[in-house]
Amino acid sequence: MQLNDPLLTRRNFLKGSATIGTVxxxxxxxxxxxxxxxxxxxxxxxxxxxxxxxxxxxxxxxxxxxxxxxxxxxxxxxxxxxxxxxxxxxxxxxxxxxxxxxxxxxxxxxxxxxxxxxxxxxxxxxxxxxxxxxxxxxxxxxxxxxxxxxxxxxxxxxxxxxxxxxxxxxxxxxxxxxxxxxxxxxxxxxxxxxxxxxxSQKDYMETRRRVLNGEIGEITGAHIIRNGGALWFRSRRPEWSDMEYMLRNWVNFCWLSGDHIAEQFIHEIDVMNWYLDEYPVKATGWGGRQRRVTGDQYDFFSIEYLYESGMRTHCAARQIDGCSNGKVEQINCTQGYADAAGKLYDLKGNMIWEYPHPAENDMQSEWYVTNxxxxxxxxxxxxxxxxxxxxDGEDQANSTLVAIMGRIAAYTGKDVTREEIMNSDLYLGPKTYSMGKIEGIPETIPLAGIPHKE
Incomplete structure (x- = not known):
């Protein structure tokens, strides 16, 4: 089926398992x-x-x-x-x-x-x-x-x-x-x-190990947030063709990056999937654009994912300068909750375990986290x-698919199922590549729903 999805510096060390496809x-x-x-x-x-x-x-x-x-x-x-x-x-x-x-x-x-x-x-x-x-x-x-x-x-x-x-x-x-x-x-x-x-990050691996071993009970859901400033952009120059402009400004075009819910927020979505070891059957989402000045993407997303068991998770991301920033990777359990970056809490919010990060230069410690x-x-x-x-390619393909479900739900304002996405023939971008004009990919912002009329 065809879904209605309109055009749909090396990373810093993000402080908070080696993924092995076969043992x-x-x-x-x-x-x-x-x-x-x-x-x-x-x-x-x-x-x-x-x-x-x-x-x-x-x-x-x-x-x-x-x-x-x-x-x-x-x-x-x-x-x-x-x-x-x-x-x-x-x-x-x-x-x-x-x-x-x-x-x-x-x-x-x-x-x-x-x-x-x-x-x-x-x-x-x-x-x-x-x-x-x-x-x-x-x-x-x-x-x-x-x-x-x-x-x-x-x-x-x-x-x-x-x-x-x-x-x-x-x-x-x-x-x-x-x-x-x-x-x-x-x-x-x-x-x-x-x-x-x-x-591949030891503090994240150890936190997950403790949760899956049942130290705070059974997993019941997740609350995942990544709010940060706007990414870079490039204004179009007269000498650039459509293709050169879009490639040099790629993080702002959905056909090149997948929007920031896939390009950046996938880190956090992947953590959620890693813990849950299952994928949502439906996404309900919303989002919008207030501040971006180029491209066709959104500034923010908020997505609710529904699982076959009835469990729900919430994921949200924003890229706007001048707002409160923060990251939450909270895994909710029956007896407490985890900060996936290295902390466990009881249901009253008391911290009951913290990853024992050694001194910054203590590379000999068993708890040292290699970049x-x-x-x-x-x-x-x-x-x-x-x-x-x-x-870990299959894991990453599934995390990408979860991000795409959320993006399409927000772009269209309609619930999107995993089955629909898995069977969709949606393809973004040109079929052939040359440094010239690109037909059929306008710099147009997706609009959910239909116009409200008097």
């Missing part, structure tokens, strides 16, 4: 899967244990990585990959803009003394194919999310290990393509890690070098 061994340490295996363990009456996290990937043969998408986020991912362990190289770069490529090369040279030869720097919409074919072992997929499904598919077909930034798609068509690619990746024992870092943006690459490289298989 494997990392550095001789048993690693639990993100949801399924842990839930099965609990059903058997087994207490969940926190898997050990290495602070550096083990040594091994040289692993070559190619970066696709050389903006701030991609450049940061390249540096994080190089920081994950020994004998790691960035050997190829791909982007559509020469200035982004040049800036990335400069940072890699300055920060890591890495020089990428001209013959391994590829410009154009087909640059991802050239990077994949350049002899790399790993690809880092960091373009605007619209392009992720096609890039993931190409990387899997070429049997490359993958780091893919979040979200993994902007529409149901893209989500289904990634899900199919993940099945193929699993059958080929390829390793896939995505950029929603909480599952999760590096930790996810450590987990990826460790799996490759130890013959394990990790793959």
């Amino acid at each position: 494997g061994i990392m550095g001789g340490i048993p690693m639990l899967s993100s949801c399924t295996s842990q839930k099965k363990g609990k059903e058997k009456g087994e207490e969940l244990q926190l898997p050990a996290l290495l602070d550096q990937a083990p040594d091994g043969k040289v692993l070559k990585a190619g970066l696709i998408g050389c903006g701030g986020r991609g450049t940061g991912a390249a540096v994080d990959f190089l920081n994950a362990g020994p004998n790691l190289q960035i050997t190829a770069l791909g982007d559509v803009f020469q200035d982004k490529m040049d800036a990335c090369r400069e940072i890699l040279k300055k920060q890591k003394n890495v020089e990428i030869p001209d013959e391994n720097c590829f410009i154009g919409f087909d640059s991802y194919e050239k990077v994949i074919d350049s002899g790399v072992d790993v690809v880092l997929l960091c373009t605007p999310p619209h392009f992720r499904p096609a890039h993931v598919e190409a990387a899997v077909n070429a049997r490359k290990h993958i780091f893919m930034e979040k979200p993994i798609a902007v529409d149901p068509t893209g989500v289904r393509k990634v899900l199919a690619s993940m099945k193929r990746a699993e059958s080929m024992r390829l390793n896939v890690i995505s950029g929603t870092i909480r599952r 999760p943006f590096v930790q996810e690459h450590i987990n990826l490289v460790t799996a490759i070098r130890t013959g394990s298989t990790i793959n």
Whole structure:
């Protein structure tokens, strides 16, 4: 079915489990899967244990990585990959803009003394194919999310290990393509890690372990909030075509980013999904726009998700300067509630446990939290070098789908079911790419409902 969805700096360390698609061994340490295996363990009456996290990937043969998408986020991912362990190289770069490529090369040279030869720097919409074919072992997929499904598919077909930034798609068509690619990746024992870092962050992992072990009873719902300032934007320049303007201003166009409910708020939605280990059957939502000056997206969303059991969760996000900011990742239980970043409370609001963060420079402490943006690459490289298989792609596809459900519910003002989304043929963006005019994607803000008449 076709739903009525109108056009539908590397991240800072977000202070608050390695997501393992199949149970494997990392550095001789048993690693639990993100949801399924842990839930099965609990059903058997087994207490969940926190898997050990290495602070550096083990040594091994040289692993070559190619970066696709050389903006701030991609450049940061390249540096994080190089920081994950020994004998790691960035050997190829791909982007559509020469200035982004040049800036990335400069940072890699300055920060890591890495020089990428001209013959391994590829410009154009087909640059991802050239990077994949350049002899790399790993690809880092960091373009605007619209392009992720096609890039993931190409990387899997070429049997490359993958780091893919979040979200993994902007529409149901893209989500289904990634899900199919993940099945193929699993059958080929390829390793896939995505950029929603909480599952690789020790304080979040330990908090979740305690909740699933029943320390505050059974989960009954969740209250998830992320309120922050507006993201950057680019005003259109006379010399820019439609395509160049939209690409340089990508975080403000739904077809490129999925709107901020998918592009940024997916971190918090993924935490909720990680705890609940189930997905909503319906979304009811609203949102709007008051302050954005470019693009076609909303400033704020508020979504209620309904689950098959009758449980409900609430998720809300806002990007407006000059407002009260804050983040809430509250998991409600029968005997208390959790702050997923590292605290447990009883029903009266008394804190009964807090993650024992060590002193900032005490890296030897068992409770030290490695920068999760590096930790996810450590987990990826460790799996490759130890013959394990990790793959959180299906989890990320489902978290992306939950975000898309909320976005469409808010854009249209109508309840949206998971079944509708899973079967929707909605596709956002042009079918072919060139630096010219884009037909059929006006810079128009979605309006829910119909006009009120006298």
